[in-house]
Amino acid sequence: xxxxxxxxxxxxxxxxxxxxxxxxxxxxxxxxxxxxxxxxxxxxxxxxxxxxxxxxxxxxxxxxxxxxxxxxxxxxxxxxxxxxxxxxxxxxxxxxxxxxxxxxxxxxxxxxxxxxxxxxxxxxxxxxxxxxxxxxxxxxxxxxxxxxxxxxxxxxxxxxxx
Ligand SMILES: NC(=O)C1=CN([C@@H]2O[C@H](COP(=O)(O)OP(=O)(O)OC[C@H]3O[C@@H](n4cnc5c(N)ncnc54)[C@H](O)[C@@H]3O)[C@@H](O)[C@H]2O)C=CC1
Ligand SMILES: Cc1cc2nc3c(=O)[nH]c(=O)nc-3n(C[C@H](O)[C@H](O)[C@H](O)COP(=O)(O)O)c2cc1C
Numbered sequence: 001x002x003x004x005x006x007x008x009x010x011x012x013x014x015x016x017x018x019x020x021x022x023x024x025x026x027x028x029x030x031x032x033x034x035x036x037x038x039x040x041x042x043x044x045x046x047x048x049x050x051x052x053x054x055x056x057x058x059x060x061x062x063x064x065x066x067x068x069x070x071x072x073x074x075x076x077x078x079x080x081x082x083x084x085x086x087x088x089x090x091x092x093x094x095x096x097x098x099x100x101x102x103x104x105x106x107x108x109x110x111x112x113x114x115x116x117x118x119x120x121x122x123x124x125x126x127x128x129x130x131x132x133x134x135x136x137x138x139x140x141x142x143x144x145x146x147x148x149x150x151x152x153x154x155x156x157x158x159x160x161x162x
Pocket of ligand 2: 018031032033034035036037050051052054055056057080081083084085086087149
């Protein structure tokens with residue numbers, strides 16, 4: 001049996017993009033920071049997001065039918081901390097500029113990419129819900145540098161100059 005702490009220590013060695021997952025709809029607006037995001041299939045274009053059911057945002061994401069995965073850029077570290085902590089929702093959103101995407105969910109200005117999705121399926125595993133998300137629209141910003149969560153800290157990824 002692998003201990004939880006041992007698992008987390010090993011998982012901290014897997015670098016991952018940092019994302020702010022937003023939603024809006026009948027249950028209201030919410031957002032949280034997530035590194036557990038992954039591409040599932042490109043036909044139809046689908047990704048997954050793992051959300052802890054004990055998070056304050058869970059009731060909102062479980063009622064709304066859409067979300068947007070906003071992949072963070074270098075410079076978004078403090079915004080990531082805001083959406084990853086015990087911060088009131090209004091403080092989280094007032095710290096950045098947002099547009100409304102096709103799905104109605106907030107899209108972060110200056111994100112590396114924004115994946116606007118409808119939630120197509122939800123599977124519960126252990127403490128988390130896996131949200132399968134089918135793309136309805138996407139935006140890319142190729143002028144930004146990347147941001148990775150590795151070894152419990154942020155690391156900026158610079159694009160090489162041409
Ligand atoms: N998948 C998740 O739910 C994740 C949650 N977090 C949360 O963010 C905070 C800071 O995390 P770290 O500084 O990276 O240190 P940490 O020691 O809490 O986590 C190390 C690594 O373990 C994994 N992990 C952590 N909590 C998990 C969970 N409840 N379920 C599945 N995997 C989990 C993630 O890959 C994480 O980067 C913690 O409260 C952590 O729970 C962070 C990353 C992923
Ligand atoms: C870098 C980072 C990555 C995180 N990744 C996830 C994740 O993939 N899934 C998740 O459920 N929570 C993740 N969290 C934690 C949530 O962001 C946090 O629980 C969420 O903001 C809810 O907090 P609240 O209950 O105070 O509102 C992450 C936090 C940080 C700082």
